[in-house]
Amino acid sequence: MRHKGDIFQNSGKANEVPLVMYIDMNSYFASCEQQRHPELRDKPLGVLTYDSPNAAVIAASLEAKKFGIKSGMRLGDCKQLCPELITVTTHPSWYRQIHVDVMAILRNYCDDVIPKSIDEAVMNFNSYHLVYTDLSAIANKIKAHIAAKYDYLKCSIGIAPNSFLAKVGTELQKPDGLIVINPANIDSYLATMKLTDLPGIAKANERRLLMIGIRNPVEMRHSSPALLRKAFGGVVGDYWHRRLNFAEVDMYSRAENRTMSATRTLSRVQSQNRQVLDSMLISLCTRLEQRMVKSELFCKELSFSIRYKDGTSWDTAIKLSEPRRDSMEMVSYIKERITDFEQARKLQPLFNEHVTNLTVAIASFMNGKVMQYSLFDNRMKKDTVRKVMYDIKDVYEQNNIVRKGCELIIPNVMKDAVGFGSVKDMIVKQNGEVKNRHLLEEDKPGVRRMAVLKKPEPPRQTEPDYNDIPQNEEWEGVPLFHGLHQTQPDPLPKKVWNGR
Numbered sequence: 001m002r003h004k005g006d007i008f009q010n011s012g013k014a015n016e017v018p019l020v021m022y023i024d025m026n027s028y029f030a031s032c033e034q035q036r037h038p039e040l041r042d043k044p045l046g047v048l049t050y051d052s053p054n055a056a057v058i059a060a061s062l063e064a065k066k067f068g069i070k071s072g073m074r075l076g077d078c079k080q081l082c083p084e085l086i087t088v089t090t091h092p093s094w095y096r097q098i099h100v101d102v103m104a105i106l107r108n109y110c111d112d113v114i115p116k117s118i119d120e121a122v123m124n125f126n127s128y129h130l131v132y133t134d135l136s137a138i139a140n141k142i143k144a145h146i147a148a149k150y151d152y153l154k155c156s157i158g159i160a161p162n163s164f165l166a167k168v169g170t171e172l173q174k175p176d177g178l179i180v181i182n183p184a185n186i187d188s189y190l191a192t193m194k195l196t197d198l199p200g201i202a203k204a205n206e207r208r209l210l211m212i213g214i215r216n217p218v219e220m221r222h223s224s225p226a227l228l229r230k231a232f233g234g235v236v237g238d239y240w241h242r243r244l245n246f247a248e249v250d251m252y253s254r255a256e257n258r259t260m261s262a263t264r265t266l267s268r269v270q271s272q273n274r275q276v277l278d279s280m281l282i283s284l285c286t287r288l289e290q291r292m293v294k295s296e297l298f299c300k301e302l303s304f305s306i307r308y309k310d311g312t313s314w315d316t317a318i319k320l321s322e323p324r325r326d327s328m329e330m331v332s333y334i335k336e337r338i339t340d341f342e343q344a345r346k347l348q349p350l351f352n353e354h355v356t357n358l359t360v361a362i363a364s365f366m367n368g369k370v371m372q373y374s375l376f377d378n379r380m381k382k383d384t385v386r387k388v389m390y391d392i393k394d395v396y397e398q399n400n401i402v403r404k405g406c407e408l409i410i411p412n413v414m415k416d417a418v419g420f421g422s423v424k425d426m427i428v429k430q431n432g433e434v435k436n437r438h439l440l441e442e443d444k445p446g447v448r449r450m451a452v453l454k455k456p457e458p459p460r461q462t463e464p465d466y467n468d469i470p471q472n473e474e475w476e477g478v479p480l481f482h483g484l485h486q487t488q489p490d491p492l493p494k495k496v497w498n499g500r
């Protein structure tokens, strides 16, 4: 049995037989809504985090996409493209339930199923090459099996010798696609794509490749490892050469190198309230505390970054003298750094109205089971209390009745957000029901997120309300194409934190 955290299963060897399948659900959130509400089917539909004219559409139905509507577009602009657009707000627990059911369906065909996000999974059929002779037939069975349970859900399936190319296969045909990539046809498929169509190649990487004379995916595949190393500045170039030439480098992620992070993008209204920023910081730390409790981990590194409207940012990294998991301790370390910086520079406060994004990340984990608690320290007691609290939270999770005092400064500042990248905060009960273990907020229809949002809103914003763009929480933690992210907080400590 393979383990997700085992990097050695990324064999790195080229294998030319297409034995990896990638499944990508089409227009996932919108289709989930149309599944539950047949009256919304075959209609242009946009899914919003909350109902406001300034909100951005986080997911569009296939019908809405035909009008040119894309995820992240402001509702006002969408309405101009398609006046009859219908909107609904998100129902995260419903999307999670379907995710769990779809994963259960996939496990009927193969025991090596790795969920990559709420609407994507990779299936490794390498140990099944004698069992299944025709993976396309299996793919069609999977589609039929999903349709039998959820008749409105469609998926694109890619089959290829490695997980990267299988994912490329899902990009090539939408909706309801099925593409098999093999050594004989790969160049003809790549010839239809631009560099930025490759998952993991965004503008910055495209520029690096163009500078070195690589203009398209076919040229990239036939470039030497040395040239690609030059383009990407090191071993990452080797990875690119290998993934385009049928070697497996992406299927499993290395658990011990993991970073956990929580990030939040703020709307203009939110960033104007200092208290909201403070609450947001506490919420982010609490979310990481919850994850550490759940996975019995403590962290020894902590980093925090603030991004501003003009594209600048402020980052700090803290090396902890002892492993920690307490959210309020994390908050106080971060605040101390902020205060030090502000006093040294005498500039305007770091938490100001130009803030657009806050990210807290933790790394360098220790397993709680082998942790040495220092003598005469009440930490052990505190950790027991914390565990009990989260267990109680699970029992009384409806309406999030049980809260820590520190979560109450501004309640609901952290709405339950389904990150496209995150499926980590989920547990499944024996009867298949999903519990959103350790999440702060449940989706409650009709409840507005925050008191401050009740202020009259400006008639028209010049930029989208970033608060509605899907929150890619912990996307470093889901490194399908690890090493390629361009916006990671600095993981290296700049100064050793000397305790309290």
Ligand SMILES: [Mg+2]
Binding pocket: 024, 025, 026, 027, 028, 119
């Ligand atoms: Mg999808």
